[in-house]
Amino acid sequence: MQTITIAIDGFSSTGKSTVAKQLAEALKYVYVDSGAMYRAVTLYAMQQKFIVAESFDEDGLINALDNVLISFKYNEEKGFAEVYLNGENVEKEIRTLEVSNYVSTVSTVPEVRRKLVEQQQEMGANKGVVMDGRDIGTVVFPDAELKIFMTASAETRALRRYRELLDRGDDIEYEDVLQNVVSRDYIDSTREDSPLVKAEDAIEFDNSNLSIEDQFERILNMSRDIIGQKKSDS
Ligand code: DC
Numbered sequence: 001m002q003t004i005t006i007a008i009d010g011f012s013s014t015g016k017s018t019v020a021k022q023l024a025e026a027l028k029y030v031y032v033d034s035g036a037m038y039r040a041v042t043l044y045a046m047q048q049k050f051i052v053a054e055s056f057d058e059d060g061l062i063n064a065l066d067n068v069l070i071s072f073k074y075n076e077e078k079g080f081a082e083v084y085l086n087g088e089n090v091e092k093e094i095r096t097l098e099v100s101n102y103v104s105t106v107s108t109v110p111e112v113r114r115k116l117v118e119q120q121q122e123m124g125a126n127k128g129v130v131m132d133g134r135d136i137g138t139v140v141f142p143d144a145e146l147k148i149f150m151t152a153s154a155e156t157r158a159l160r161r162y163r164e165l166l167d168r169g170d171d172i173e174y175e176d177v178l179q180n181v182v183s184r185d186y187i188d189s190t191r192e193d194s195p196l197v198k199a200e201d202a203i204e205f206d207n208s209n210l211s212i213e214d215q216f217e218r219i220l221n222m223s224r225d226i227i228g229q230k231k232s233d234s
Contacts, residue, residue: 002189002227002230002231002234003127003128003145003227004146004226004227005042005144006029006130006144006146006147006149007132007136007140007141007146007148007202008020008131008136009132009134009138009147009198009199010134010149011151011152011154011181011201012100012161012180012185013157013158013160013182014151014157015150015152015160015215016132016133019216020033020132022220023081023130023216023220024080024129024130024186027128027220028128030123030129031080031081031130031131032081032120032123032130033083033123034093034131034133034134034136035133035134036094037119037120038071038103038112038116039103040068040083040085041061041070041112042099042102042103042106043090043093044064044085044086044159045102046099049214050064056105058109059075059165059232061109061153065111067087068086069086069117069122070083070085070116071083071087072084073089076223091156095168096170097165097176097177098133100180102185103192104188107186107187108170108187110193114158117135117139119210120133120136120213123214124140124141134188134194134195135194137149137198137201138194139169140198146222146229147202147224148202148205148219149204149209151206151208152206152207153208154185155178156176158174158177158180158181159174161177162174162177165175165177183219198208205218205219
């Protein structure tokens with residue numbers, strides 16, 4: 001069977017990972033959550049006190065980057081690969097609002113990006129991968145056969161994230177989540193190194209008014225069309 005690379009980029013909480021996981025399962029591809037890798041580096045920076053309140057010791061983090069080992073391990077029960085930081089499962093710790101508040105800043109550091117992009121490219125070297133993030137279609141896999149750029153209003157996205165955090169028992173205010181979404185949109189799309197922009201050949205996909213099922217069906221059909229096309233070309 002022909003395999004392709006699927007890149008899903010977009011703003012925070014646009015539902016990229018939901019559809020990426022569904023696609024990977026349906027196509028028997030590997031799913032990689034690149035945001036989880038930036039979050040794991042951020043958690044490391046917090047643990048090592050390179051980030052304390054408003055201060056960020058960027059050089060300290062850069063010098064320690066060789067000590068940061070990020071890996072994924074498939075969780076049969078959950079049906080996706082969880083992220084590990086230096087051998088420890090940190091899937092839950094990286095999803096807190098505190099990590100979310102720092103991750104965009106850590107993601108602006110070119111040395112961090114270089115390290116993670118290299119690892120992401122290795123993971124996708126044999127195709128058959130669905131990766132979501134901010135720069136997947138532009139930097140990590142510029143030759144991906146299918147590139148989706150997901151959008152939805154900031155309010156829709158904040159509400160989704162707010163419900164997710166409430167469900168997992170976090171004590172949280174909607175306004176704080178909205179503020180985090182807006183602030184990350186700004187930092188992610190204005191940073192100098194690999195800002196979040198739509199790749200020229202990406203398909204823009206606004207899911208504000210789409211159910212998760214409809215969104216999945218449409219993107220799965222797009223994937224199958226491209227896979228079929230490749231098969232008939234070869
Ligand atoms: O997808 P996410 O919200 O978990 O990503 C967290 C942060 O990581 C996001 O605000 C920006 C950064 N990120 C990035 O810079 N490049 C990527 N490919 C993925 C995430």
